[in-house]
Amino acid sequence: MGRFLVIIGLVLVVTGLAWPFLSRLGLGRLPGDIVIRGEHGGFYFPIVTCLLISLILSAIFWLIGRF
Numbered sequence: 001m002g003r004f005l006v007i008i009g010l011v012l013v014v015t016g017l018a019w020p021f022l023s024r025l026g027l028g029r030l031p032g033d034i035v036i037r038g039e040h041g042g043f044y045f046p047i048v049t050c051l052l053i054s055l056i057l058s059a060i061f062w063l064i065g066r067f
Contacts, residue, residue, distance in 0.1 A: 027052075 015022075032048035 028046050028049050030046070030048040030052070034043070034045040034047055036043040
């Protein structure tokens, strides 16, 4: 369990460091992401971005599990 938490922490750190580069790819602004802008604020839910990241992470963990 401890090893798993360390790996998750490292993945979060790497993702945080890579975020400026990932934002250039358009992550977070994909077609299908929900954006509602109002007079006093807005609501943003990146549903397609979440699905894409989930698919990529699932594939990575599936490949790791096979070895």
